[in-house]
Amino acid sequence: MNTSPFSPSFYFDDETAALPIEQILAVVGPFDPANVKLGNVKDSAKIAEKIEEARVAYEPDLIANAAKYPTLCRLSAVGIIDPMGEFLLLDGFADERKALTDFWSLYEKNPNARFEGWNIFSFDFQVHFIRSLILGVKVPRSLRKISPTGWVSWNRGRDLMVEITGSPSKYLKLDKAARMLGVGAKNGHGEDFAAEFESGDLERRSKAVGYLYNDVFLTKGVGERVDGASPLTETEDVPYETVAMVQV
Numbered sequence: 001m002n003t004s005p006f007s008p009s010f011y012f013d014d015e016t017a018a019l020p021i022e023q024i025l026a027v028v029g030p031f032d033p034a035n036v037k038l039g040n041v042k043d044s045a046k047i048a049e050k051i052e053e054a055r056v057a058y059e060p061d062l063i064a065n066a067a068k069y070p071t072l073c074r075l076s077a078v079g080i081i082d083p084m085g086e087f088l089l090l091d092g093f094a095d096e097r098k099a100l101t102d103f104w105s106l107y108e109k110n111p112n113a114r115f116e117g118w119n120i121f122s123f124d125f126q127v128h129f130i131r132s133l134i135l136g137v138k139v140p141r142s143l144r145k146i147s148p149t150g151w152v153s154w155n156r157g158r159d160l161m162v163e164i165t166g167s168p169s170k171y172l173k174l175d176k177a178a179r180m181l182g183v184g185a186k187n188g189h190g191e192d193f194a195a196e197f198e199s200g201d202l203e204r205r206s207k208a209v210g211y212l213y214n215d216v217f218l219t220k221g222v223g224e225r226v227d228g229a230s231p232l233t234e235t236e237d238v239p240y241e242t243v244a245m246v247q248v
Contacts, residue, residue, distance in 0.1 A: 008083030016073035017194035018066035070126035079212040183221030
């Protein structure tokens with residue numbers, strides 16, 4: 001049973017990768033010694049040591065964490081389960097502009113559909129929107145709406161994390177929600193996705209696609225539980241060779 005006022009639903013999930021360090025620094029700025037927290041350290045030698053440690057770690061830390069921030073990442077891939085249950089893959093690594101264009105095309109060609117995901121209001125939709133602006137990809141005019149209080153939301157989007165927690169600021173991991181609702185569990189780590197998907201090695205790429213598929217499968221399971229459906233059965237492995245490349 002699906003009590004959503006929109007029918008059908010597309011469930012989706014983004015995987016991202018860090019931008020090149022030059023682009024990250026253009027956003028956050030270069031290392032600034034004045035930002036180093038020194039606490040109660042008074043000794044000049046120890047102060048210099050802490051500042052140097054922070055300087056050395058600055059760029060590696062930025063790169064390691066950039067994929068978590070919409071302003072510092074690029075789109076590696078988008079996984080989608082369409083209303084027919086088919087898994088679609090948008091390859092942002094191969095062509096990020098095309099991946100974004102194809103996603104917005106799905107959005108515009110399915111005006112009665114709801115696009116559902118986990119933490120999409122604060123992350124996935126933001127990534128799509130920001131990267132589209134940067135790459136010159138046209139964003140549907142109907143996508144964004146601003147509430148009377150000034151909060152930006154997304155037309156025809158449903159953030160399942162917000163459905164459960166009640167607020168986009170109350171973060172909850174998908175894995176915990178999926179386990180809680182009995183629809184499955186994560187089968188890997190998102191931090192490994194870009195390196196595996198973009199490796200050029202078919203086995204590693206297939207593993208990454210399987211991870212993404214499972215994430216979207218969990219998202220669909222959570223969405224259907226929120227709508228009152230029965231729990232899903234365990235996910236099956238989907239070989240990379242059988243993944244449908246979306247054509248719109």
